[in-house]
Amino acid sequence: MRSVLDFEPATLPAELDDLRAEVREFLATELAGRRFTPTSDSWMSAADLDFTRALAGRGWLGMTVPKEYGGQGRTALERFVVVEELVAAGAPIAAHWIGDRQITPGLVQRGTDDQRRRFLPGLCSGDIVFAIGMSEPDTGSDLASVRTKGVRVDGGWSVTGTKIWTSGAHIAQAMMALIRTGPPGDSRHEGLTQMIIELPSDGVEIRPIVSMGGSHHFNEVTFTDVFVPDANVFGEVGGGWAGVTGELAYERSGPERLLSTMPVLRLLATRSLIDQITLGRLLSRAWCLREASISIAMSLSRGHAPDAAAAVVKELGTRYEREVLDAARGAGVEPDFTSPDELARMLAHAQVMSPTQTLRGGTNEILRGIVAKAVGVRAGGAR
Numbered sequence: 589m590r591s592v593l594d595f596e597p598a599t600l601p602a603e604l605d606d607l608r609a610e611v612r613e614f615l616a617t618e619l620a621g622r623r624f625t626p627t628s629d630s631w632m633s634a635a636d637l638d639f640t641r642a643l644a645g646r647g648w649l650g651m652t653v654p655k656e657y658g659g660q661g662r663t664a665l666e667r668f669v670v671v672e673e674l675v676a677a678g679a680p681i682a683a684h685w686i687g688d689r690q691i692t693p694g695l696v697q698r699g700t701d702d703q704r705r706r707f708l709p710g711l712c713s714g715d716i717v718f719a720i721g722m723s724e725p726d727t728g729s730d731l732a733s734v735r736t737k738g739v740r741v742d743g744g745w746s747v748t749g750t751k752i753w754t755s756g757a758h759i760a761q762a763m764m765a766l767i768r769t770g771p772p773g774d775s776r777h778e779g780l781t782q783m784i785i786e787l788p789s790d791g792v793e794i795r796p797i798v799s800m801g802g803s804h805h806f807n808e809v810t811f812t813d814v815f816v817p818d819a820n821v822f823g824e825v826g827g828g829w830a831g832v833t834g835e836l837a838y839e840r841s842g843p844e845r846l847l848s849t850m851p852v853l854r855l856l857a858t859r860s861l862i863d864q865i866t867l868g869r870l871l872s873r874a875w876c877l878r879e880a881s882i883s884i885a886m887s888l889s890r891g892h893a894p895d896a897a898a899a900v901v902k903e904l905g906t907r908y909e910r911e912v913l914d915a916a917r918g919a920g921v922e923p924d925f926t927s928p929d930e931l932a933r934m935l936a937h938a939q940v941m942s943p944t945q946t947l948r949g950g951t952n953e954i955l956r957g958i959v960a961k962a963v964g965v966r967a968g969g970a971r
């Protein structure tokens with residue numbers, strides 16, 4: 589019998605090399621034209637809608653979405669190659685990241701035909717940005733305790749409550765929100781519903797939260813009697829818990845969970861600032877984690893939801909990302925936002941973002957609980 593933590597053999601077919609070369613050539617041209625500055629953590633903190641649309645023009649958004657909905661009808665492994673090149677290069681992909689990573693596959697698998705037709709073409713062209721509204725001021729890890737409430741009204745729902753840490757809400761046209769629409773039941777997982785809330789809408793207020801490094805990528809979003817039509821209920825009313833947990837493998841297993849600091853490692857290596865043993869250790873770890881991430885991409889494309897394996901990738905991957913920063917400090921690089929040196933500036937940004945890596949998408953303590961439960965050990969943690 590297969591264990592819940594078995595990883596499928598993961599090999600990228602050789603024919604994907606041409607696609608990889610195409611992405612690298614595109615990135616080299618964009619860099620040469622100074623159309624982006626490489627940064628660590630670019631998938632979370634570097635949003636550039638022009639760059640997003642340029643990728644869409646190449647067919648590198650919505651790659652696995654069927655053509656009839658504006659996508660490319662390509663495979664999960666083809667998408668993997670494109671996104672790992674973009675993340676490793678530190679390209680500004682935050683504007684479409686959430687939409688492309690988990691909203692598009694969710695819509696394809698569980699959306700109504702009307703929802704697919706309204707949202708997928710815009711997601712694939714870069715014209716619709718999605719945010720995710722799960723966390724609330726008193727609800728992060730214990731997601732089942734969300735208090736944003738939906739009350740039944742004629743033709744839909746009236747939503748009131750507050751979401752927090754909502755990445756990209758200020759540039760988004762829609763939010764996939766988790767709403768309490770009924771009593772929690774014994775499991776606390778009943779009575780939750782996912783809804784697509786279009787932005788802006790009457791009764792929605794989006795306030796910026798500025799991070800330690802001075803950047804603005806997440807927000808507090810309040811809803812006051814916001815009308816959400818029945819057509820925007822995503823999945824079954826009351827079936828929201830299965831919906832959000834089903835998306836978590838997409839959220840936790842991708843190459844961004846281990847490559848956020850790769851632009852730093854690339855500069856350390858190309859400038860010969862770290863010794864061969866440290867470099868070999870970091871690259872071999874990256875390679876193993878990458879194999880695991882590819883394996884999950886393959887599983888997801890076959891319709892499986894390898895939640896525990898995805899938790900393993902995120903837990904190990906985000907700790908690995910910090911080790912890259914430790915190596916930079918060990919090599920004597922001083923983080924400095926105002927330095928003329930690209931590496932010092934990049935390291936300063938990476939250092940400030942570093943605490944967030946093990947929080948966002950579920951904290952490492954929670955992920956360890958998921959892994960422990962999956963192998964039959966009782967442990968705490970919900971999300």
Ligand SMILES: Cc1cc2nc3c(=O)[nH]c(=O)nc-3n(C[C@H](O)[C@H](O)[C@H](O)COP(=O)(O)OP(=O)(O)OC[C@H]3O[C@@H](n4cnc5c(N)ncnc54)[C@H](O)[C@@H]3O)c2cc1C
Nearest residue numbers: 720721722723728729753754755944948949951953968969
């Ligand atoms: C950069 C960034 C972007 C984000 N973007 C979004 C977004 O777009 N949308 C969104 O909805 N949310 C977003 N979040 C929120 C994120 O999902 C939460 O921060 C995360 O789930 C943790 O919740 P919390 O902050 O409320 O911490 P808490 O849940 O309050 O946890 C605090 C500490 O207690 C520990 N802890 C909690 N419960 C347990 C337990 N049962 N066992 C052991 N330890 C436990 C945690 O591990 C953590 O160390 C983002 C966060 C960050 C940092």
